[in-house]
Amino acid sequence: MTQPPHNLTALGDFKPSNIWQTHINSIFYGIKGPLIHNHFQTYVSLDYRLAHALANDFYTHAKNQQPKNETWYVQEWGVGNGNLAACFLSHLREIDSENEVYPSVHYILCDESEEILKGVRANPRLQEHASKFSTVRIDAEHLNCFRPSSVAKIISNEIWDDLATKVLLKHQGLFYEEYLCPFLDMEAIPAEKNIFLEQFNNKDLTNLAQLPPFLDAIHWERDFQRINLDDWPFAEILKAHAEEFKDEIPMPINVGAFSTITKAKELLGPENFGYTSFDYGMKTMQDLNQEGRPYFNLYGGQYTFMVNFPLLENMGRSIGFTDITREYQNQFVQKDLGSEAISLVDLMQQHPRVAEMPPWDRDILMLSTLHALNTVYRSPYSGKLDYPAMEGTPKKQRKQIAQLSKNLSSRGVPDTVAYVTREEVLASLKPLRKLGYREKDIEAAFQSPPPPVSFVHIQFST
Template identity: 60%
Template sequence: MNSGPPALAALGDFHPADTWQVHVNHIFYGTKGPGIHNHFQTYVSRDHRLAHALADAFHSFCQSLPADDTAPLEVQEWGVGNGNLAARFLSRLRDIDSTGCAYPRLQYTLCDYSLEILKGVEANPHLQDHAGRFATAHLDARDMGGLAPHSLTWVLSNEIWDDLATRVLIKSQGTLYEEYLQPLIDRAVLDGDFETFLNRFENADLEALQAQPPFLEHIVWERAFQRTDLGDWPFGEVVRQHMESIGDDIPVPINAGAFGTLEKAHRLLAPGRSFGYTGFDYGMLDLEHLNWEGRPYFKLYGGQYTSMVNFPLLADVGRAIGFQNVDREPQHTFVHRNLGEPVISLVELVQNHPRVAEMAPWDVDVLMLETLQALNNRYRSPYPNRLDYPTLPGTPKKQRKLMQQLIQNMNARGVPDTVAYITESEVRAADKTLRKLGYREKDIQRSFHPANAAIQFCRLTLR
């Protein structure tokens, strides 16, 4: 006789979605530390092209400052990842700053609320090339204390808004309802007494939870909706007006934690000599995407609970705070403009291969590496790198051996990651080899001209 599904035990009561998201993400970052990078990749984890585009734009801004402006250029990055974005930004700025208008005056501070993440950043060897130009700081991007008002030249963040407290609203027949969550888990995945674990989970006892077998990815989220009043919500009137443009029964993320970062940036940026606040994240770029029925509004990465970013609402809140100029666009467009030609990631190219949907996961890995090798005949990174591509559990011996051979033969200055920007000319230069791998012209065309998507990587700049 087949046993039924496991009986799930509650890890707490129903609370608004942001309450549980903040709690679980605190545990995730506090127990994983730099190991979080094993669960997801971003466009700045190993690549340099987004960092270079930012350095070029920042350098142009510095050149536009008055000649008698010799004050330090104070830059803060909020949410630092593995430090690669800062390292590549600083290297590019140093290389292009022939007049000394930017790099010698720069103080770049990497800020994060996780001490474990900061320890990993401080060990990044590429940052050591810029000793004296950077520092680290243990702080929360939403905390309004600390630095003096109007002291910063620029604030930068990459994929932090999706991690911050996010409430969820649904409108139905003119009434607003808020999403509530309850975490459940199968006791069998835990080690030791459940009540002891529950106490450690409720109190976020990070040291004790680190000793547990992996459990965050086993949490099951129960959902419910309760009628709500926006009277005590941050920027409640802006949120109310925003919801008037949303159709019925569509879950809408309200990135309240991100509101705090906008307020803090507005307070800290120096009027008249500020490059603004630039944030990158993934979510809905405009109202069309927000009203897209069935689009996702959250994701789970190894137990981390992330929310899609509502860019139109952040833009409205930014204006309400006092930013005069608010600009948003797809991240690919920003990098395209810097390089002068369209860009995609390797993953996007492989996803458009005609047979990828029917391939076993390890065969997709082989295709990924073969595609990388084809592109490396033209692609040249300014930075040497070692491609890290672990094999999946269960990969057959034949594919495992082939993957090891492909990795060993990779160009040290080739494409650094599967999530790295590659240009159309680099893809076209590999056209003959890509054809042998099964790519067709229409597959390449579709990669560079994809159908409209509800969720995109986007840039928001507020000045």
């Protein structure tokens, strides 16, 4: 165990990482609601291409079938700002020119945070489908309010990394589990120490929301304690999986994701189109065994763990899913678009000077790259990307960022992580060259091998 800095106070005891992680995350989402996207972006919060690929797939499967009890229930678990649902429904309505599928669909958005669901109900793009969706406040690890065999399709994007995750370490044939303890400088909190500790431990969202932001100031101490794998859920599967572990590498064991996969198996009806999940983590055993790869991340206080996809696939098979697809997320998008696709930020990362640029010049390059792509790109949705200058940006660059941001097209590339195709990039070659991109940089963006922690698509079907 390490020693925390002297001025910090422990907010509780050392506990298995999943306990503190889920505690912190429910405070984070409970306080912030839709403002979560000030701390991180996702591939669905502004872009539409993943949602459209899902809608195309759903339409292909549903158009020649009749739903039991007249309705195709689609559920999404962990819904953010509701943009995935809105783009799914809008695209489905558009491609369903014969009205065979869209009229029978009902989309249920499930989330444990009421603040998040409030934001979803106010989403104008989703309001266009007012009678076609409902919201349910529920913890995705305890989805006990739905009838078994009642759902046709389940979708989630970046929820598993928020759900309960234990961390396992193998050392000379013995197993150890990570324990965490949060510490905070109480001087920075304008509340009496014991009152704050009570509010923090009881997840008193109303009072915690009145305090200045404190989640990102938490200092985490870690410790590893000996455990017996026989005491863990799905012990036999875990033991077989752990046989392949290299010593001393922390392995995330996403027990919350296990619960969702088990629940999906129970909820999916006789005619169903599977459980599709997108998340961030290790796709292969080789990625898991890569020394030094990260296994957790903190975003504005939110505590996420990388997802162990090989283990989740084993889990899914053990409970009866017979058809499981595991691939990089962009492969899923590419198949739908019939063209190679990368995220815009992946293109920018290949710019020959990006590594040496100060952050504000990188912002200017990103905005200029968006302008270059926007000469050819046309989004089916209208919406202007908000791109404020970050703190510390010098005056001259701040002005430039404001100008570039103001002039962005409302039908342009919707996000800095939005997917763009090879054709769209090549058609923008002239303005991209002016920004310093060379053809070989563009080629490299499309051909870079995926890192050991990547965005992955997995689908469980029977």
